[in-house]
Amino acid sequence: MSLPADPVLIALSAATAGIGALGGIGGAILLVPTLVLLGVEPSTAAPLGLLSVAAGSLAAGPQQLSSGTVHHRLGVTLEVVASTAAIIGAMASPHVSDRALRLVLAGAAAASALSGIRVRSIRNLPDPSFAEELPGEWPGTLAGAYLLDGEVVPYRAKRLGSGLASMVAAGLVSGLAGASGGFIKTPAMNLIMGVPVKVAAATTTFTVGITAAAGLAVFAGQGRILPLASAAVVLGGLLGGRAGTMVQERLAPGGVRRALSLVLLVIAALLVVIR
Amino acid sequence: MIGPPPNPRRGRQRHLIRALDVAVLLVGAVAALALVVPPALGEQLAWSVVAVVAAVPVGRVAWLAVRWARLGDLRYATIAAWLIVVVTGGALLAG
Numbered sequence: 001m002s003l004p005a006d007p008v009l010i011a012l013s014a015a016t017a018g019i020g021a022l023g024g025i026g027g028a029i030l031l032v033p034t035l036v037l038l039g040v041e042p043s044t045a046a047p048l049g050l051l052s053v054a055a056g057s058l059a060a061g062p063q064q065l066s067s068g069t070v071h072h073r074l075g076v077t078l079e080v081v082a083s084t085a086a087i088i089g090a091m092a093s094p095h096v097s098d099r100a101l102r103l104v105l106a107g108a109a110a111a112s113a114l115s116g117i118r119v120r121s122i123r124n125l126p127d128p129s130f131a132e133e134l135p136g137e138w139p140g141t142l143a144g145a146y147l148l149d150g151e152v153v154p155y156r157a158k159r160l161g162s163g164l165a166s167m168v169a170a171g172l173v174s175g176l177a178g179a180s181g182g183f184i185k186t187p188a189m190n191l192i193m194g195v196p197v198k199v200a201a202a203t204t205t206f207t208v209g210i211t212a213a214a215g216l217a218v219f220a221g222q223g224r225i226l227p228l229a230s231a232a233v234v235l236g237g238l239l240g241g242r243a244g245t246m247v248q249e250r251l252a253p254g255g256v257r258r259a260l261s262l263v264l265l266v267i268a269a270l271l272v273v274i275r
Numbered sequence: 276m277i278g279p280p281p282n283p284r285r286g287r288q289r290h291l292i293r294a295l296d297v298a299v300l301l302v303g304a305v306a307a308l309a310l311v312v313p314p315a316l317g318e319q320l321a322w323s324v325v326a327v328v329a330a331v332p333v334g335r336v337a338w339l340a341v342r343w344a345r346l347g348d349l350r351y352a353t354i355a356a357w358l359i360v361v362v363t364g365g366a367l368l369a370g
Contacts, residue, residue, distance in 0.1 A: 087365035221369025
């Protein structure tokens with residue numbers, strides 16, 4: 001089946017970006033499987049997914065920079081590995097069968113669903129001895145501080161080797177399937193490296209844009225980017241991402257995330273069952 | 276402590292924040308335009324949307340690399356520069 005018409009693509013991209021933003025998982029993990037279930041080949045849907053990721057990262061950038069929660073040094077360090085893996089995944093993807101790509105996508109959707117259902121996070125506690133410390137990242141280190149209810153919470157990223165290993169998986173999923181890999185990155189930074197979940201999520205949003213850029217560069221070289229469909233997806237992604245972020249602040253995130261997880265599990269099952 | 280203290284980093288990043296805001300508006304407007312003009316022109320505009328969306332995060336890393344180098348944080352400036360080499364190298368290999 002060919003791609004849906006541009007207005008349908010805009011609506012799909014806006015809806016998935018909006019819903020994805022509500023659940024804090026981004027839109028691509030919904031958009032790519034939906035396109036595949038509509039009959040679009042996974043190899044065609046993957047670049048559109050990365051464009052949705054890049055648009056979401058771009059749209060969120062100004063607000064997250066203003067809040068000072070992104071740890072750029074940590075993000076850049078992890079991204080060297082993630083981007084390398086994304087490039088390898090994107091280069092390998094033409095040689096992977098559509099059936100295998102569907103299974104990768106189904107695995108990604110299921111993993112994302114499970115990470116949403118079982119939300120567990122490391123809690124970093126305020127430290128009065130850092131009361132005079134300004135929030136933000138500390139130059140020359142993978143440490144920093146952020147504000148929690150007016151108190152300063154210091155943190156330091158640990159187990160860098162294990163964190164970098166997780167980024168290989170995140171990058172490969174991005175390059176192969178066009179999903180953002182954020183569902184791997186944020187839990188890895190939080191649970192493995194001990195970075196506060198708020199900082200981990202903001203840093204992930206920054207890094208998935210770079211991973212997407214790395215994958216898109218390869219897809220462009222392979223001639224797999226459809227320009228007008230790309231414009232439709234980017235436009236929908238920007239609109240939906242902004243709307244979702246605005247609504248998100250008024251909703252309880254736990255319930256939304258669990259509902260979204262159920263949808264993702266159904267999508268994963270359909271991707272495996274429907275041929 | 277009553278409320279958050281002023282964050283000097285916010286002030287120093289205001290140019291980047293403004294640049295990203297402009298990029299969001301520009302990309303959105305050009306993407307919308309690409310879908311309503313004749314297809315030949317639309318495709319050219321759409322390619323520029325793809326190029327900007329992919330270039331902005333890399334440009335942000337370049338901005339960080341320069342900023343960290345100026346601050347004397349050479350370790351992370353080098354890592355940022357290496358990341359740019361990885362991404363552009365991937366593009367060159369695929370092209």
